Amino acid sequence: MDNYEFHWNVVFDAFPQLLTGAFTTVHVSVLSMLVGIIIAVLLALGKMSETKTFYHIANIWIEIARNTPALFLIYMAYFGLGAYGIHLSPYVSVFSALVFINAGYLAETFRGGFQSIPKTQYSAAKSLGMNNIKVYRYIILPQMFRRIYHPMTNQFVWSILMSSLGILVGMNELSGETQRLQSTSFRTLEFFMVAAVMYYVITKLVLLAADLIAKKVFKGEIS
């Protein structure tokens, strides 16, 4: 430690840039989560569908998303598609890779949540005279949402952490911005320490918010 002096003032001067980077990080993860959820619903339906084509499309998507590294998919989106002349910006590449993976993981979560609701809940709701739409609206979906809520927050945190791979395609999110700042000033340790703290704070805030929302929204427990 004796031969290293910390120079924090460089980092404080660059704090606005780091914050901009952090904003991009949150931005890309929120967006990839939202789009991921929509696609995941379709994939989950596809995987439960009787139609072979839908089933296979959903299945292939899900398995690729779950069984290849995120970094690989980001490279694929950036340089792989580039070879076909499809040029995605670093932001869009990271975004699409995260969407692809989020959708794959969430589809399985949704399917699991859906199947974990006992069949007897349908019979019970039907026997009260509810039609299909009402059964879903009042009985199945609310229960399902509770079960998938927790896995969904975890997936969101994962997205935030994995967006840090943007550093590898020159995206200007928190990690990329940190990398740029450290290579102009060469204060590696300081910049990455601050970035680590910022990631930690972001994920904690997300989890805290998720907990507060859950406490407000979900009053009954799930058996």
Added chain:
Amino acid sequence: MNLFTPLSWNDTGFILTGILNTVYISVIAIVVGSLLGLLIGFIRAESNKTVNVCLGAVLDILRSVPLIIQLILFSTFIGVMGFPLPPFFAGSIILSLYTMAFMSEVFRSGFNSVPTTMIKAARSLGMNYLQTVRYIRIPIGMRAVFPSWIGVALSVIKDSALVSVIGYMELLRTAEQLISRTQQPLMILIGVGLFYFMISYPLSRYGKYIERKMEI
């Protein structure tokens, strides 16, 4: 001077090294991470709230900071402290700790899944504390969480790609170098993807199969 040369048979050895390096570091991280995770998971299952909160907070940092940042920070930091390590070791250490953070949760829930009545039954046969741990809690608890263990192990294999940022020549970094030389990203990337898929897919299927078998 020839900057750009196509892929040739010469490169197979190079790619193979990348594959082996990926396998090495993944295996090390999974083994070391599981052993440490088992220990910590056990301590957490057995301890009171204070110990748990403290341990949990430390593990939480490992789970809340991106792996890539942890790797860069750690390898820089140990150098500054005066203990430089080659990328392989620095990468193994961080990846193992990272794995441990997730494995400890897996194992903790494994230990907690063993019903207290079963432990009481074992005690009533005259087994002492360590014997119940050794013969009852570890085997039953570990079985229960085997599918989750596979899940974590697979994510470690995939995350090992990130060790490339501190200069470890694993598969993806090898591929990158070849891409720079050949300017042919598509074929090479597809090959890399296929490799990961071929390792990960059968294992994840196996995990699901076990899970389903256990449900019955």
Added chain:
Amino acid sequence: MIEIKGVHKSFGDLEVLKGIDLTVNRGEVVSIIGASGSGKSTLLYCINAIESINKGNIIVDGIDVHDKKTDINALRQNLGMVFQQWNSFPHLTVLENAALAPQVVKGFSKEKAEAIATKELTHVGLGDKLHEYPTKMSGGQQQRLAIARALAMEPPYMLFDEVTSALDPELVGEVLDTLRLLRDDGMTMICVTHEIAFAKEVSDKVAFFHEGLIEEIGTPQEVLDNPQKERTQQFLSKVL
């Protein structure tokens, strides 16, 4: 009146109901007993159109349940059903559980639905639990909630499928008491049950099912005290 005429029902190759005839008049309590797998639950599901049938008719107050043109959701409002496994909706409070269907199916206002629900819940002895969540309650309480939930739709008929068999022995009594209460109110009921003593006490008619057919039917005295058929005798000797 529920009229069941020559009902056949198969699951794939397995013929579960092989021609059931049974009439339940308004105000009557009919108990169904029989070995596991004899088709008792299946018959209740068919009456409530949760399962389709292959042959025969089921007519409730003159309406053919399995006719394509029948509005099945409207019909189900007349047929309250309670299952073996308690099926309280875990995300709703006790009161919300019982008030949901009157609101969304019958379109009652929230106040009106909750008034009816409160009345029925008090009736089954859950008046003090209105704002609790059912997951915290005992099996017996959840089962009484299921009964009140069905009653809140104010159906003229109630179908009970072994409502006590998943309960701990000490909780059986409170649920049977609730059924007795309904009988005293004059409710028309079909009860599938394993509780022979209870069936003897409350039923107007007892039907003994054997392999998809009604082997014997009559008053409790006829079927339970002096069974004519050998199979009925065998069954009763086992369960008593």
Added chain:
Amino acid sequence: MIEIKGVHKSFGDLEVLKGIDLTVNRGEVVSIIGASGSGKSTLLYCINAIESINKGNIIVDGIDVHDKKTDINALRQNLGMVFQQWNSFPHLTVLENAALAPQVVKGFSKEKAEAIATKELTHVGLGDKLHEYPTKMSGGQQQRLAIARALAMEPPYMLFDEVTSALDPELVGEVLDTLRLLRDDGMTMICVTHEIAFAKEVSDKVAFFHEGLIEEIGTPQEVLDNPQKERTQQFLSKVL
């Protein structure tokens, strides 16, 4: 001989045992009956030192169970215990289940432990299932395995805690038969049970627990057929 003298036991503020006195002689079968929550299981746990006690003594063959100096693991080898919920070890075969404790606790060789285990398993009628996994067996079989597992430690005393109450009715018989077998072998047993008929048949003494005290104790004829205390009468009228 098991001597229980003035045993008190509390969980926090809740006093569960309020001074229990009971003596069980070698070769005796003592049944304990009583309402849920009256402290029956707790007493068995205290005898086996799975729970500590607050006051009084429990002496097994002259050794004070709750004395600090007592080697509790050694003592437990003398007290076989079987629980309400069957607790077979799912990762071991039937034979391994029963042979584990003799091996690791008594330090027997694998052969010797397996020989004893096989003997006891055959005794309870599981001789043909030695190499199966218990998860595939019925509750009754698993409960008999639990009995054999305890017997394989060759304890002079056996404690049974409602061993049939988690079983389907048709499986109760086989487990009770196993207990009868043990009684005929002359085993000293304490049985907590809800099966009054069984208690009447096998017991030398019956103790009726009420809110942490023994309300009435005596021969089955005294306690079950001619109960003196009002509470005993009430309890029996409910369960019979």
Added chain:
Amino acid sequence: DQLDDVISRGTLNCGVVLDFPPMGYTDKDNKPAGFDVDYCNDLATVLGVKSNVINLTWGDRIPSLISAKTDVVIGSTSDSLARAKSVGFTYPYFVFKFQVISKKGVKMTSFADLKDVKVGAALGTTYETEYFNYADAQGWGRDNYTAFKSENDAFLGLYQGKVDALISTNTNIATKLTSGQFDNFVAGPYVPNYDDVVGIIAKRSEQAWIKYLNLFLVHQVRDGRLNELHVKHFGTPVSADMVKALRENK
């Protein structure tokens, strides 16, 4: 100190950016090659130790020094005063010019033409900073700018068409243009008024070590080794301007 450490260890851990031909790249056997690599080997030879070339990206250079993974980085590091607060620089050993390379057909006569095209550079490099300074001074936004993790990624991006123009060094651009694979591209204008002077870097505190390196650089020029390697890697003798610049230390 570090000089003694290297000699007693018997190996020189020399960091090179193999991402920056012809200064550093990997040959068809995936082995390190280039001007910087040759410098590493020369340095090891004069020290009398084995040369261990370590492959770095631009961003790895400082961490590798600080973490003592490398003893020295010969990696075309621009000697900015900000960086010199963190790390020790030797005398300059090479001078680059920053230049634009663009697709044929894109109008690129002056630096100001970058305004209307998609432009890229490697992340965290001095020419990225220079471009930003220029762009900010002109009041351009950054919407048409793309950063790449490495020089290689940047050229791959240009090759694939992700960007129309790239800022890099004159040497790298010249090498790429002679390779045959960038026939559809042309070298464009230089970054105005800027010479990129680069030094070898080592730990800031290792004064004796840096002095040794300085002398090594002087000898490379004096002994003609610089010229030899320039011919080998660039095909032309080293220019008088550059030798002058290096001698004058600027």
